[in-house]
Amino acid sequence: MKTYSTAASLRAALNAGKRAGKTVAFVPTMGNLHEGHLRLVQRARQHADIVVVSIFVNPLQFGANEDLSSYPRTLAADKEKLFAAGAQCLFLPQVNEIYPEGMDSHSKIAVPELSDEHCGASRPGHFTGVATVVAKLFNIVQPDTAVFGEKDFQQLSVIRKMVRDLCMPINIIGVATARAEDGLALSSRNGYLNAEQRRIAPILHQVLQETREAIACGYDSYSKLEQHAKISLIKAGLESDYFAICDARTLRSVTPDTEEVVILAAAKLGSTRLIDNVTLNVNPSADWGMLAAN
Structure with a gap:
C-alpha cells in the first residue's frame, strides 16, 4: 500500500493504472477505522482493480461546538488495518491541500431537501461540508465506484443525489451497517x-x-x-x-x-x-x- 499526500501525486499514480485498463474504487473515511470501514474496503475490492482509501477529518462538516479537535486520530493502526484489508492506495491530505485558500472562500456544494431535516436540522451546514469534500475527493480520485456505509443513511442519500444531479459517472454502493454482537452500530x-x-x-x-x-x-x-x-x-x-x-x-x-x-x-x-x-x-x-x- 502506497501513501499519497497530494492530489497531484495520487492522480499521477492512478492515471498510470487507468491507462493500463484498471478500474478504481474509492472509500472516503475520517480514520479511526473499525470493522465497518474494513467491510467497505472488502466490498470495494470486489468491484475494482485498485482500491483507494482516504483519511481526512474534514473541518467543513463540523459545527462550532462539535468534536473536531477531539475526533479520534489513530493513523498508525489505520494503516495496518488498510494494508491487511488489501487497499493499494492511501490518500492522506492535509487541510491546506483540500482547502488551499481556506474554507470560507472555498466553493461549496449544497444538496437541497435531503439535507434539510434530521441530522441536517441538528447540525446546520453539516451536509454542505460533506457534499463539498466528497465532490472534491471524487474529482481528485475520479473513481469508477465509491463505497459508503448505510449507517449514515442520510449522508448516503445526499451523496447519491449529488452524483445524479451533477452527472458524475460514479457507481455509488451502500454497504449494510456493521454491528457489535449486542446490535450497536459500529462507529x-x-x-x-x-x-x-x-x-x-x-x-x-x-x-x-x-x-x-x-x-x-x-x-x-x-x-x-x-x-x-x-x-x-x-x-x-x-x-x-x-x-x-x-x-x-x-x-x-x-x-x-x-x-x-x-x-x-x-x-x-x-x-x-x-x-x-x-x-x-x-x-x-x-x-x-x-x-x-x-
Missing part, C-alpha cells in the same frame, strides 16, 4: 462511551427494531410510534435528538406511494452522539432497488 465515536454508556447504547437499535416490527404488523400511526420511541429512549437514559419514520427515497413523511420505509434516529449519551437506522419494504412487489434491512 468511530463509540470509543467515547464509558462502560455504563456502552451498556445503554444498544437500546437505540432495539427501539428501532421494535418500531420496525410494529409497522410490519400493520401499525400505521407513525407519529404515535415516534413519540413512544422517544419516550423509550429517554427512559433508558438516552437524550433523543430525533426519531423519524420516513420514505426511504425522499426522507420525508411516508405516503401511500412509499415503497420502502427508513426509520432514522439520533440520540446522545453524555457528549457522544449516536445515529442508526433500519429499513422496511412496505411494497413487496416493488422492484426499484430495495436496500437490505439493517
Whole structure:
C-alpha cells in the first residue's frame, strides 16, 4: 500500500493504472477505522482493480461546538488495518491541500431537501461540508465506484443525489451497517462511551427494531410510534435528538406511494452522539432497488 499526500501525486499514480485498463474504487473515511470501514474496503475490492482509501477529518462538516479537535486520530493502526484489508492506495491530505485558500472562500456544494431535516436540522451546514469534500475527493480520485456505509443513511442519500444531479459517472454502493454482537452500530465515536454508556447504547437499535416490527404488523400511526420511541429512549437514559419514520427515497413523511420505509434516529449519551437506522419494504412487489434491512 502506497501513501499519497497530494492530489497531484495520487492522480499521477492512478492515471498510470487507468491507462493500463484498471478500474478504481474509492472509500472516503475520517480514520479511526473499525470493522465497518474494513467491510467497505472488502466490498470495494470486489468491484475494482485498485482500491483507494482516504483519511481526512474534514473541518467543513463540523459545527462550532462539535468534536473536531477531539475526533479520534489513530493513523498508525489505520494503516495496518488498510494494508491487511488489501487497499493499494492511501490518500492522506492535509487541510491546506483540500482547502488551499481556506474554507470560507472555498466553493461549496449544497444538496437541497435531503439535507434539510434530521441530522441536517441538528447540525446546520453539516451536509454542505460533506457534499463539498466528497465532490472534491471524487474529482481528485475520479473513481469508477465509491463505497459508503448505510449507517449514515442520510449522508448516503445526499451523496447519491449529488452524483445524479451533477452527472458524475460514479457507481455509488451502500454497504449494510456493521454491528457489535449486542446490535450497536459500529462507529468511530463509540470509543467515547464509558462502560455504563456502552451498556445503554444498544437500546437505540432495539427501539428501532421494535418500531420496525410494529409497522410490519400493520401499525400505521407513525407519529404515535415516534413519540413512544422517544419516550423509550429517554427512559433508558438516552437524550433523543430525533426519531423519524420516513420514505426511504425522499426522507420525508411516508405516503401511500412509499415503497420502502427508513426509520432514522439520533440520540446522545453524555457528549457522544449516536445515529442508526433500519429499513422496511412496505411494497413487496416493488422492484426499484430495495436496500437490505439493517
